[in-house]
Amino acid sequence: xxxxxxxxxAATPLRPEVVTVMDEACRRFPGNPxxxxxxxxxxxxxxxxxxxxxxxxxxxxxGTVHFVRGGTESINLAILGRVDRVRAxxxxxxxxxxxxxxxxxxxxxxxxxxxxxxxxxxxPVSPEGDVDFPRSLSTVSQLPAxxxxxxxxxxxxxxxxxxxxxxxxxxxxxxxxxxxxxxxxRIDVRVDRxxxxxxxxxxxxxxxxxxxxxxxxxxxxxxxxxxxGGGQEGGLRPGTVDVxxxxxxxxxxxxxxxxxxxxxxRLSRLRSKLEAGLLxxxxxxxVHASEARRAPHILSIGVDDLARDLLPAALDLAGIxxxxxxxxxxxxxGVSPVMRALYGDIAGRIAPVRLSLGWSSTEKDVDEAIRxxxxxxxxMRNAGPPSGSEPSR
Amino acid sequence: MSPAEHRKRILVAMSGGVDSSLAxxxxxxxxxxxxxxxMKTFCYKDAPGPTRTCCGLDGIxxxxxxxxxxxxxxxxxxxxxxxxxxxxxxxxSEYARGRTPNPCVQCNSNTKFRDLLHRGRVLGCEGIAxxxxxxxxxxxxxxxxxxxxxxxxxxxxYFLWGxxxxxxxxxxFPLGGLQxxxxxxxxxSLMLATxxxxxxxxxxxxxxxxxxxxxxxxxxxxxxxxxPGDLVHSSGEVIGEHPGFAGxxxxxxxxxxxxxxxxxxxxxxxxxxxxxxxxxxDQLFSSHMLVEEPRWLTSVPPQPGDSVRVQIRHxxxxxxxxxxxxxxxxxxxxxEPQRAVTPGQSxxxxxxxxxxxxxRIASARRAKVTAQ
Numbered sequence: 110x111x112x113x114x115x116x117x118x119a120a121t122p123l124r125p126e127v128v129t130v131m132d133e134a135c136r137r138f139p140g141n142p143x144x145x146x147x148x149x150x151x152x153x154x155x156x157x158x159x160x161x162x163x164x165x166x167x168x169x170x171x172g173t174v175h176f177v178r179g180g181t182e183s184i185n186l187a188i189l190g191r192v193d194r195v196r197a198x199x200x201x202x203x204x205x206x207x208x209x210x211x212x213x214x215x216x217x218x219x220x221x222x223x224x225x226x227x228x229x230x231x232x233p234v235s236p237e238g239d240v241d242f243p244r245s246l247s248t249v250s251q252l253p254a255x256x257x258x259x260x261x262x263x264x265x266x267x268x269x270x271x272x273x274x275x276x277x278x279x280x281x282x283x284x285x286x287x288x289x290x291x292x293x294x295r296i297d298v299r300v301d302r303x304x305x306x307x308x309x310x311x312x313x314x315x316x317x318x319x320x321x322x323x324x325x326x327x328x329x330x331x332x333x334x335x336x337x338g339g340g341q342e343g344g345l346r347p348g349t350v351d352v353x354x355x356x357x358x359x360x361x362x363x364x365x366x367x368x369x370x371x372x373x374x375r376l377s378r379l380r381s382k383l384e385a386g387l388l389x390x391x392x393x394x395x396v397h398a399s400e401a402r403r404a405p406h407i408l409s410i411g412v413d414d415l416a417r418d419l420l421p422a423a424l425d426l427a428g429i430x431x432x433x434x435x436x437x438x439x440x441x442x443g444v445s446p447v448m449r450a451l452y453g454d455i456a457g458r459i460a461p462v463r464l465s466l467g468w469s470s471t472e473k474d475v476d477e478a479i480r481x482x483x484x485x486x487x488x489m490r491n492a493g494p495p496s497g498s499e500p501s502r
Numbered sequence: 503m504s505p506a507e508h509r510k511r512i513l514v515a516m517s518g519g520v521d522s523s524l525a526x527x528x529x530x531x532x533x534x535x536x537x538x539x540x541m542k543t544f545c546y547k548d549a550p551g552p553t554r555t556c557c558g559l560d561g562i563x564x565x566x567x568x569x570x571x572x573x574x575x576x577x578x579x580x581x582x583x584x585x586x587x588x589x590x591x592x593x594x595s596e597y598a599r600g601r602t603p604n605p606c607v608q609c610n611s612n613t614k615f616r617d618l619l620h621r622g623r624v625l626g627c628e629g630i631a632x633x634x635x636x637x638x639x640x641x642x643x644x645x646x647x648x649x650x651x652x653x654x655x656x657x658x659x660y661f662l663w664g665x666x667x668x669x670x671x672x673x674x675f676p677l678g679g680l681q682x683x684x685x686x687x688x689x690x691s692l693m694l695a696t697x698x699x700x701x702x703x704x705x706x707x708x709x710x711x712x713x714x715x716x717x718x719x720x721x722x723x724x725x726x727x728x729x730p731g732d733l734v735h736s737s738g739e740v741i742g743e744h745p746g747f748a749g750x751x752x753x754x755x756x757x758x759x760x761x762x763x764x765x766x767x768x769x770x771x772x773x774x775x776x777x778x779x780x781x782x783x784d785q786l787f788s789s790h791m792l793v794e795e796p797r798w799l800t801s802v803p804p805q806p807g808d809s810v811r812v813q814i815r816h817x818x819x820x821x822x823x824x825x826x827x828x829x830x831x832x833x834x835x836x837x838e839p840q841r842a843v844t845p846g847q848s849x850x851x852x853x854x855x856x857x858x859x860x861x862r863i864a865s866a867r868r869a870k871v872t873a874q
Contacts, residue, residue, distance in 0.1 A: 417580075419621060493623075
């Protein structure tokens with residue numbers, strides 16, 4: 110059975126061009142980029158070249174780009190590094206603000222901060238993707254240390270109205286962190302157009318290497334490091350930098366941005382086809398974030414009255430790789446805060462599935478998915494409800 | 503698998519222990535398409551202390567490790583809600599009634615196997631399997647029967663009397679014919695990560711074995727089962743106070759306090775008066791017991807007058823008994839009086855090696871004490 114990979118929002122295969130430049134970097138730059146000798150210089154030059162390319166791709170100064178180990182680290186650094194700084198500046202109970210839809214990396218980093226005495230405030234998001242910002246913020250007596258809002262929601266593909274959030278933060282003089290992990294390479298995230306203090310991007314969502322990412326921190330953004338030892342990455346992220354990883358990351362981001370228009374049009378078309386195909390075969394299917402602008406790579410659907418934890422398993426057994434919202438460490442599927450926000454009390458009755466496309470997705474993948482998914486759902490429905498409904502004992 | 507048997511898609515419940523790990527491995531060896539699943543019965547996040555029991559996070563991760571090693575898919579089924587309603591609530595209410603429940607039986611009877619079968623059906627599986635030490639064979643009358651595992655020390659058929667009988671045609675117990683030591687050895691030779699994992703004895707949702715503490719979190723603070731009551735001697739004399747009957751089990755000797763002229767055992771718990779009745783060892787024996795709501799794995803349940811063998815606790819041998827009545831529950835008369843027949847515990851009824859069915863012990867009639 111041919112396998113169909115529809116989980117590019119989780120990880121995207123490495124682009125061949127990325128493999129090429131990384132392979133070359135591994136062989137050509139054996140030195141430590143912090144060393145003063147020739148080998149160090151060569152590695153450093155490759156690293157700085159990667160930084161410059163990354164900066165150019167998102168419209169920022171090279172000095173603001175810090176290479177880190179992936180999106181989660183980038184997000185944690187922004188949030189917790191910011192908390193450390195405002196504490197050092199004398200704030201006793203820093204206030205952190207986030208949207209209701211944030212990824213666990215944001216949510217849990219803020220929870221960790223909460224455990225040390227910070228106050229966390231959640232902003233609702235409208236079905237259209239507007240963050241209910243001004244009204245909620247007026248209830249906070251003290252200006253937030255940081256506002257963190259994602260650009261694209263990881264479960265539904267909803268594009269949040271970041272420009273408006275950024276504008277509001279600018280007015281208030283509050284630094285904004287944007288989690289652009291699902292957005293970069295899928296929509297335009299050039300921050301010369303949208304002023305943000307911090308931006309997080311992950312490499313493996315772009316066809317880049319795993320465990321790579323950047324934290325963009327604008328020059329006037331005040332933040333402290335979370336780990337210590339060596340002054341690498343402007344002192345913000347000490348530790349020997351993975352040159353090949355940075356080179357691969359930069360190449361992946363560069364390609365994604367270069368091809369953004371055509372690729373986004375191609376994925377939108379594939380997504381529309383997938384959506385129409387599934388809706389045609391499965392009446393009553395719920396399509397998430399349909400009232401909002403959506404990033405082109407995610408189709409998030411909800412199937413009523415089907416066991417939440419069985420649908421991705423059944424699709425896996427049919428050779429189709431998808432995700433069902435966020436899994437916890439055990440792999441068991443709870444009702445995610447995103448689905449809770451979307452459906453409220455009935456969230457538990459709806460099986461969410463996230464189908465996500467990427468650079469390697471083809472028309473054939475989509476056709477095959479349309480052919481295979483509906484029968485899987487049908488046969489699950491035909492299996493009927495659990496037979497254990499007789500009274501216990 | 504004999505060549506005549508066809509390749510099946512089989513869902514295996516993998517707890518993360520060595521037994522279910524090997525059960526999965528044997529089915530893979532047999533050429534089946536094996537799907538592994540761990541049932542998450544409670545949230546390890548909320549559990550106090552280590553979560554080293556079968557259903558905790560460690561178990562899930564071990565099961566996944568083994569599944570990855572075997573090259574089979576592994577999924578986690580969240581049965582927390584059903585488990586809490588069917589098993590945990592029952593566990594609490596039984597203790598609150600002064601009985602000693604057997605939650606593993608309750609889980610097997612009403613939750614685990616049914617749920618597994620249903621989920622298996624949804625996932626297109628023809629059969630389900632577990633790592634129980636029990637066998638399924640064709641009975642003399644042509645139907646299917648559950649038999650004791652070949653390893654009598656490990657036999658787990660006692661826990662299976664409440665299984666819905668319609669399940670048997672789809673059920674596999676790959677370890678039924680094996681000895682435990684062979685299971686470990688085979689698991690080692692297959693390099694299963696769980697090969698040397700110690701046995702879990704705890705009840706999965708009471709991780710530290712602290713029943714009393716668990717009940718305190720589940721019952722209202724002022725529940726009679728948690729309030730002090732009289733410790734009454736079988737002679738009628740009040741000889742002390744106990745801190746709440748919820749912690750007591752018939753047959754128990756420890757925890758009664760000392761200073762008595764003879765060793766005393768719990769004979770009976772009277773929830774309505776909150777009394778715990780104690781007495782000497784020779785009063786601990788019962789001649790009869792009443793088994794409530796029996797379930798049968800045979801189409802011809804025993805009738806009054808029939809001789810059967812009955813096992814009244816895990817790891818006890820079965821003993822001969824005679825059916826004295828079947829109306830309003832199953833009443834059995836033991837051939838020899840039995841020690842500590844405990845209300846709430848299971849009575850599993852056998853004919854030779856074959857498990858016929860069973861039920862919960864509702865009450866026991868004390869044997870006349872013969873002269874010492």
